Every structure is written in structure tokens, then in C-alpha cells.
Amino acid sequence: MKRLQENRIDQITQYLQASKLDPELLPEILDHLACEAEESLWDGKSFEQIYQNMVNTADAQTLLNLSVDHQNLLAMEKSLNDIVFENRNKSYGAYDLRKGYGQTVQRAVVMGVAFFLLLVMFPQLYAKLIPDPKPDDIAYIVEATPVDIIMEEQPVPPAREEPDPVQKTVKSVTPEVLPDNEVPIEELPPVVDDLQNAQPSTETVDGVDNLEVIAPPVENAVAPKAEAAGVEKRKEETFTFVEQSPQYAGGNEAMAAFLRKNLKYPSQASRAGIQGKVFVQFTVGSDGKIENAAAVKGIGFGCDEEAVRVVKMMKDWMPGKQAGVPVRVRFTLPIAFQLD
Amino acid sequence: MENNTTSNEYVRGTLKTIVLNLLAEHDRMYGYEITQEVKDRTGGAIALTFGALYPVLHKLEQEGLLLTESVEVDGRLRKYYSLTHRGNETARTKTNDLERFIEAVRLLLAPKNLATE
Numbered sequence: 410m411k412r413l414q415e416n417r418i419d420q421i422t423q424y425l426q427a428s429k430l431d432p433e434l435l436p437e438i439l440d441h442l443a444c445e446a447e448e449s450l451w452d453g454k455s456f457e458q459i460y461q462n463m464v465n466t467a468d469a470q471t472l473l474n475l476s477v478d479h480q481n482l483l484a485m486e487k488s489l490n491d492i493v494f495e496n497r498n499k500s501y502g503a504y505d506l507r508k509g510y511g512q513t514v515q516r517a518v519v520m521g522v523a524f525f526l527l528l529v530m531f532p533q534l535y536a537k538l539i540p541d542p543k544p545d546d547i548a549y550i551v552e553a554t555p556v557d558i559i560m561e562e563q564p565v566p567p568a569r570e571e572p573d574p575v576q577k578t579v580k581s582v583t584p585e586v587l588p589d590n591e592v593p594i595e596e597l598p599p600v601v602d603d604l605q606n607a608q609p610s611t612e613t614v615d616g617v618d619n620l621e622v623i624a625p626p627v628e629n630a631v632a633p634k635a636e637a638a639g640v641e642k643r644k645e646e647t648f649t650f651v652e653q654s655p656q657y658a659g660g661n662e663a664m665a666a667f668l669r670k671n672l673k674y675p676s677q678a679s680r681a682g683i684q685g686k687v688f689v690q691f692t693v694g695s696d697g698k699i700e701n702a703a704a705v706k707g708i709g710f711g712c713d714e715e716a717v718r719v720v721k722m723m724k725d726w727m728p729g730k731q732a733g734v735p736v737r738v739r740f741t742l743p744i745a746f747q748l749d
Numbered sequence: 750m751e752n753n754t755t756s757n758e759y760v761r762g763t764l765k766t767i768v769l770n771l772l773a774e775h776d777r778m779y780g781y782e783i784t785q786e787v788k789d790r791t792g793g794a795i796a797l798t799f800g801a802l803y804p805v806l807h808k809l810e811q812e813g814l815l816l817t818e819s820v821e822v823d824g825r826l827r828k829y830y831s832l833t834h835r836g837n838e839t840a841r842t843k844t845n846d847l848e849r850f851i852e853a854v855r856l857l858l859a860p861k862n863l864a865t866e
Binding site: 412413415418433434436437438439440441442443444445467471472474475478479481482483 | 779780781784799800801803804805806807808811819822823824825826827828
């Protein structure tokens with residue numbers, strides 16, 4: 410097997426380059442031609458002869474056709490641009506712009522539509538992505554961790570309830586006057602000795618003997634019942650007859666003098682010659698005040714009115730007494746009118 | 750020469766199928782090997798010129814029917830071609846298509862030949 414020398418191969422390469430063979434094809438064509446040449450060498454031809462043959466078969470026109478054919482085959486569809494720019498400067502820039510025009514327009518349309526849609530739908534999109542907070546939405550959640558609260562146990566000593574010191578009392582109830590069959594026997598009045606160190610009360614309490622405190626009388630101490638039993642119920646009544654009648658302060662003489670001094674004989678009565686007694690009834694209160702003075706039986710001619718007037722003028726009386734207690738007493742006082 | 754150009758005319762249409770079919774029979778081939786193979790098998794009746802062969806090879810490669818690998822041999826790059834999976838299928842269908850076409854052409858040509866004889 411004979412091989413081509415390096416310089417021979419270079420010679421072929423230079424020839425192919427000079428005839429402007431497509432660089433993509435060049436290595437293959439070179440290999441092809443070299444193979445042919447080697448075969449020819451094998452047949453005993455000289456390289457010069459072979460080279461001449463080669464140049465004859467693969468002349469410039471053939472190689473150019475090959476390049477064009479190759480390009481045409483690869484570029485299946487030849488666009489208008491390729492025809493327009495055939496044999497023109499394609500590296501200038503206009504060709505690239507034209508070639509990429511369709512793609513550019515397509516991209517521009519897509520982008521423009523997308524942008525426009527985005528612009529139009531922005532409010533809806535915004536509303537969808539960021540919904541308005543509803544009133545019952547939870548703004549935030551705080552996770553509550555259970556906290557154990559341990560009561561500090563302070564043993565409270567049970568307070569010993571000491572009753573307040575109570576005044577020593579002895580049961581001492583005023584005896585009520587009752588029919589014999591109803592009288593309870595057990596309630597006997599306290600002995601004096603008992604009361605020496607104690608206060609009277611409804612109950613007998615074994616309190617402190619002599620409290621330093623000057624205690625007010627025990628709450629349930631016996632209210633002093635002034636009147637004797639049986640009589641007290643008629644206290645507010647107006648008596649007609651009492652044990653001790655009310656008296657004018659100073660006695661009957663003083664009253665007579667007061668009457669003589671103050672009574673004026675009414676002129677009507679004197680002219681008519683009227684004389685007699687006027688009975689004036691009034692009430693002497695337990696405090697001695699004269700109330701409700703009125704003529705019960707009169708003689709007329711102004712004498713009644715005069716009598717009542719003078720009676721009302723009278724100072725306080727000494728109230729009438731029943732069982733030593735002053736009471737209201739109705740009293741009738743006769744006042745005599747006598748002409749001289 | 751004239752015979753050669755007319756054969757070239759027919760070869761143009763069937764070259765793809767011839768190349769695919771040859772490659773289907775071999776693992777890998779390079780351009781000159783293909784031309785030699787064609788020449789040997791047809792007894793020189795069909796001579797592939799490099800001007801016709803290489804553009805077709807490149808075209809098939811572009812279509813994804815051929816794989817190429819370049820190997821440096823004797824100080825120059827040699828490009829070997831082999832069929833892809835898709836290339837194999839294409840070779841089969843194209844060969845079948847060509848055979849049917851040849852049959853049809855023969856049917857077309859036979860009566861005429863008979864008439865002239």
C-alpha cells in the first residue's frame with residue numbers, strides 16, 4: 410500500500426481551498442481524492458500524472474457545483490430572502506434581520522398580547538391573589554401554651570373563734586300580770602345578790618364578772634316598763650275619772666283668782682241680764698297641756714265663747730295621775746257668770 | 750461519457766436508497782469506500798462521483814438517518830458513516846419502494862421493447 414506524502418496532501422488541500430470548496434466538505438473530498446491517488450500510485454502512475462488527472466476531473470467548476478449542490482440539498486426550502494440576497498453581502502446585517510424577521514414578529518406578538526392581557530386582567534388577578542380580608546378572618550394565631558399555676562399553699566391556721574366577752578347578765582324579766590292559771594312559775598326575779606355583779610337581761614349569761622369597759626346596757630336588756638301591768642294598755646286613752654285629778658297649778662284659789670281676773674262679762678249678757686254656769690270641757694294632757702276646750706253646756710249671749718277663751722288662756726295644769734303615772738284626763742270645769 | 754451522464758441522471762433519484770442500502774449491509778463506511786463498493790458490484794456501470802455522493806451523505810446526516818465519526822488516517826480525517834435506528838427503518842422502506850418502482854418501470858419498458866423487437 411503506497412501512501413501519499415504529507416506535501417502531496419498539502420498540495421491537494423491547497424488546490425481544494427483555492428477552488429473555494431465548502432469547508433464542510435473539504436476533509437472528505439480530500440480523503441476521497443487521496444484514496445483515489447493512492448490507488449493510482451498502486452497502479453504505478455507518477456504523482457504528477459495523478460495530480461493532473463485529479464485537477465481534470467475535479468476542476469474548479471465541478472467543485473463549485475458540488476458546493477452549490479451541497480448547500481441546496483441541506484437548505485431544503487430556499488426562502489425569498491435567500492434569493493434576494495444571493496450573491497450579496499450577507500454579513501452586512503440586513504440579511505440576518507430579514508432572516509429573523511418572522512421569529513421576531515412572532516415573539517413580539519406573543520409578548521405584546523401577554524402584556525396587554527396582563528394589563529387588562531391585572532385588577533382581577535390582584536383581587537384573586539390578594540383577597541380582601543373578611544371580617545371574620547383571623548389576623549394571627551397565638552398558640553397558647555398551658556401554664557400550670559401552682560397555688561402557694563399557705564396553711565391558714567383555723568382562727569379560733571373566741572366569742573366577744575359578754576357582760577355578765579342575770580335573767581331579770583319584769584313580771585307580767587297574767588291570770589293565775591297562765592302565770593309561769595319558774596321565772597322568779599333575780600335576787601339582789603345576783604344583780605350585784607351582773608346586769609339584768611332576758612337571759613342568764615355567765616360572762617366576765619367585772620368588765621373594765623363601761624358597757625352599754627345589754628341589747629336585750631329589759632326596757633323599763635313604767636306602768637303597772639294591766640294599766641299600761643290604757644295609756645293613750647283619755648280618762649274621765651282618775652285616782653288623782655288634774656289640778657290647776659296653784660290650786661283652786663289660784664284658779665278662781667285667774668278666772669276673776671281674766672273673765673269679762675259679755676256686754677250682751679249683762680244687758681240681757683243673763684247669768685248662770687257655763688260648762689267647759691277640755692282635756693289635760695299627760696304633760697299638763699290644755700287641749701280641745703269646748704263649751705259643753707252654756708248660757709249663750711257670748712258667755713260660752715268667753716269661757717272657752719279664758720280656759721285656753723290658762724297655763725299648764727298638773728296632769729291627772731293614775732297609779733302615779735300622769736295620764737290624759739278629760740275635765741269639765743263649770744264657770745259661773747253672776748251679775749252683781 | 751454520455752452513458753455516464755445518463756446513468757448519473759438515474760442515479761440522482763436512487764442515490765439515497767443505494768447509500769442507505771449499502772450502509773445497512775456494512776457497519777460503517779466512508780465516502781471513497783462507498784464509491785468503490787458501488788463500482789465493484791456494478792462492474793463500473795454505475796460510478797458515483799464525489800460531487801453527487803457527499804451532498805447526499807450530508808443530507809442524510811442532517812435528517813438524522815446517519816451517524817458520523819471522524820478518524821484520523823494517514824494524516825487526514827476520514828469520516829465514517831453508520832445508520833441510526835431510524836436510518837435502518839428508512840433503508841428498508843426505501844429499498845422496498847425502489848424495487849417496486851423498478852418493477853413498474855420494467856413493466857412500462859417491456860411492451861415497448863417487445864414491440865421494437
